Amino acid sequence: MRESTPSDAAIQYIIHPSALGALVLATTSRGLCGIYFEQHKYFGGHNAWQHNPAHPTLTAAARQLDAYFAGTLTRFDVPLDLLGTPFQRSVWQQLMAIEFGETVSYGTHAARVGKPQAVRAVGTAIGRNPVSIIVPCHRVVGKDGGLNGYAGGLDRKRFLLALEVGR
Template sequence: MTTTPATATTDTSVHTIIDSPVGPLTLVTRESGLAGVYMTEHRHIPAQETFGPRVAATDHPVLARTTEQLAGYFAGDIRDFDIDLSTSGTPFQQRVWAALRDIPYGETVSYGELAAVLGQPTASRAVGLANGRNPVSIIVPCHRVVGANGSMTGYGGGIDRKRWLLGFEHGTQQPVLG
């Protein structure tokens, strides 16, 4: 998975909406890669007009690949995503999001542990803020970051979805959300 800094002036955004066990997901792409995966009632969601026109997932190769890999993830067939990303964020946010992709499937780390991995052990609050701004939920697994005591802390898609995703990755049978 590669990350290309977004250049809104040269990339055309399009989006689609797919069903998932955690409810509808809005997938946003630019020509160079996936720019967003947003859940209903997602915190920090950009204005919808920035998503571009709605298209069928099969009409765009990044959307088709993302849809296929998300279906594989929710079927339990894949644990790692191979999708080119085109995310917008500060250099620090980009570093945090890159570190999130290194958290293994089914495992969790605390904000403090993630800050230490980044070489900034006192920056757990800044890591939490960057984590909360992750535009590519599930693909960049921000749901795998928990409080220092293992508690369920904030999640852009809501704590119930975070709990569901972590339970799903641990093999817990759960009803479909949404």
């Protein structure tokens, strides 16, 4: 994982159909750097990226996402290149420790990151997660167990949690 952002020309992508609509999967030479829904809150578009339906990281991610939606995969193993600040990357890294079928509150996640007083900042970093689903930000819920925020929309978060934990 690194802080710098590659030039748009270095990013390759595909658009992959899923149970939640079309997903834009993006990769650098180091690994998957994005999974975005249509109307994703923080997605700026892929116009300058290179379309590459044969890229091995993209095809592996698509295959694993299909298996996840079919209920036959609970842990992903595609290489990742999470582009963000050191703080964001620490929050996203800790998201990957949340097991399939488990949910945690934003406060619990902030404590796990070592920033128990920074719940809002941790929540903001969670909302900026560039690799939805594989980096499972949907597993973070309000302290009362309610659904709070999701860059792909609450209906998608509800779907993902129902797929994993029957909520």
